[in-house]
Amino acid sequence: MSRFSGKVFVITGSSQGLGRAIASRVLSEGGSVVLNSRSQNKSEGLLESFKQYSERVIYVSADVTKPEQAKMLIERSIERFGRIDALINNAGMSAFGNLEDTEPSVIKEIIDSNLTGSLYMSHYAIPHLKKSKGSIEFISSLAAIHGLGSYSLYSSVKLAYIGAVQSLRKELHDYNVHVGAIYLGFTKNDTVKRTLNAKGELEPVPVRKGLPISSQDESAQVVLNQIYKRKTIVVQSLLGKANFIVNRIFPRIIHVVLLNQYRKMMKS
Numbered sequence: 513m514s515r516f517s518g519k520v521f522v523i524t525g526s527s528q529g530l531g532r533a534i535a536s537r538v539l540s541e542g543g544s545v546v547l548n549s550r551s552q553n554k555s556e557g558l559l560e561s562f563k564q565y566s567e568r569v570i571y572v573s574a575d576v577t578k579p580e581q582a583k584m585l586i587e588r589s590i591e592r593f594g595r596i597d598a599l600i601n602n603a604g605m606s607a608f609g610n611l612e613d614t615e616p617s618v619i620k621e622i623i624d625s626n627l628t629g630s631l632y633m634s635h636y637a638i639p640h641l642k643k644s645k646g647s648i649e650f651i652s653s654l655a656a657i658h659g660l661g662s663y664s665l666y667s668s669v670k671l672a673y674i675g676a677v678q679s680l681r682k683e684l685h686d687y688n689v690h691v692g693a694i695y696l697g698f699t700k701n702d703t704v705k706r707t708l709n710a711k712g713e714l715e716p717v718p719v720r721k722g723l724p725i726s727s728q729d730e731s732a733q734v735v736l737n738q739i740y741k742r743k744t745i746v747v748q749s750l751l752g753k754a755n756f757i758v759n760r761i762f763p764r765i766i767h768v769v770l771l772n773q774y775r776k777m778m779k780s
């Protein structure tokens with residue numbers, strides 16, 4: 513019997529990147545998956561790539577920042593599979609640029625796609641997760657351990673997940689619903705991945721030189737092990753764990769290290 517047999521996962525933002533890798537793992541371990549992204553035109557190729565699991569996978573195009581579409585995504589999942597065991601709040605745009613230079617529309621887009629969308633999805637999924645005693649998982653980032661210069665929006669929303677986890681653990685404790693977040697380490701990006709600059713233009717993601725980068729499948733396994741073991745907080749990678757611990761005890765050291773990194777980046 514496979515680990516996720518009979519379990520239904522709703523994974524937002526799963527047409528590419530980490531979300532797709534998580535979907536692939538869940539399917540290969542016997543679970544069912546509701547794939548999602550905004551663009552309907554991605555559905556055909558995506559479903560084709562998972563055709564060996566066609567009985568256990570559907571694709572629902574929905575923008576999670578719109579409450580009616582988040583609701584529809586949950587309703588379609590229930591119509592097809594009759595239950596939801598895990599909601600993975602994975603969809604989210606990234607952005608870089610100093611806050612002073614950033615267009616208000618970009619501020620809104622980053623908050624909506626990462627935070628508002630995750631809260632809408634959780635809101636509509638909770639009644640079903642109470643029935644299944646399931647899980648809500650938030651995909652945070654090492655950028656949430658300590659705010660990074662030029663990533664104030666991204667660090668803000670990813671850190672906000674931790675507050676959501678802490679509150680939801682109280683609200684859902686007596687229903688035995690697991691709530692967790694992962695400080696995801698650097699993970700290989702799809703070549704098509706884009707990030708928003710301060711003006712709101714989509715740009716290729718900068719190459720991360722000299723940093724340890726996990727494969728998408730490695731990161732997917734860490735996320736799924738966390739859900740399976742019902743852990744609250746997981747920090748991925750040695751670098752992440754070291755940062756997390758030092759930041760807890762000596763936050764000023766991490767501030768100074770990151771300030772120097774920021775200054776170097778601004779000069780280059």
Ligand SMILES: NC(=O)c1ccc[n+]([C@@H]2O[C@H](COP(=O)([O-])OP(=O)(O)OC[C@H]3O[C@@H](n4cnc5c(N)ncnc54)[C@H](OP(=O)(O)O)[C@@H]3O)[C@@H](O)[C@H]2O)c1
Nearest residue numbers: 525527528529530549550551575576602603604653696699
């Ligand atoms: N890659 C890393 O190193 C890394 C590190 C730490 C944390 N993370 C986090 O991991 C998650 C996945 O990252 P990734 O690198 O796989 O990102 P990605 O390649 O940019 O994929 C993002 C996915 O989200 C979808 N999406 C975006 N906005 C959406 C919305 N409003 N509603 C529904 N779907 C939406 C995109 O499809 P459409 O554009 O078609 O909607 C796409 O499928 C993100 O939350 C990211 O912040 C990544």
